[in-house]
Amino acid sequence: MAAFIRPRRRVSGLVLLAMLLALPARAETLLRLAETAAVTVHPDELAATLRTEAVGGTAAAAQAKVNAAMAGALVRAKATAGVTVATGGYNVYRRAPMPNDTDRTERWQASQSLELRGHDGEAMLKLVGDLQTAGLAVGQLGWRLSSDAMRKARAEAAR
Numbered sequence: 001m002a003a004f005i006r007p008r009r010r011v012s013g014l015v016l017l018a019m020l021l022a023l024p025a026r027a028e029t030l031l032r033l034a035e036t037a038a039v040t041v042h043p044d045e046l047a048a049t050l051r052t053e054a055v056g057g058t059a060a061a062a063q064a065k066v067n068a069a070m071a072g073a074l075v076r077a078k079a080t081a082g083v084t085v086a087t088g089g090y091n092v093y094r095r096a097p098m099p100n101d102t103d104r105t106e107r108w109q110a111s112q113s114l115e116l117r118g119h120d121g122e123a124m125l126k127l128v129g130d131l132q133t134a135g136l137a138v139g140q141l142g143w144r145l146s147s148d149a150m151r152k153a154r155a156e157a158a159r
Helices: 002-022 059-078 121-133 147-158
Strands: 045-056 083-095 107-118 137-144
Touching: 045 059, 045 083, 045 121, 059 083, 059 107, 059 121, 083 121, 107 121, 121 137
Parallel strands: none
Antiparallel strands: 045 107, 045 137, 083 107
């Protein structure tokens, strides 16, 4: 009887194996895709940051000098066509006398920045030169991509 049971187990095992092979595979595949695009765009806007500084015996005296210099710079900058003008930070602080100063009086320093943007490089450079001649110091000057050009470049890259 033992010999008779063994063939049945083989048949049952073969049937089970055949049934497992007939079932579809149940594996899942996760596929992640990414795309990168690049667009070369030349800077189209010249940006400059200038500042005026003044020292006075009182905070009010230093501020009056800075305010007068900035008022003149604003008139000149706003008269230049195609230039966007904005004033920046304004600072006033007390300067302690240095140990080797013979005059030990208190001094106050004031400063304010001026931000300029424009697409006409020649006009911007002339304005910056004129403002330097008037006593303002250049903190930064360089070409960059304008917000409008950046939006257009992103739209072109997304196509």
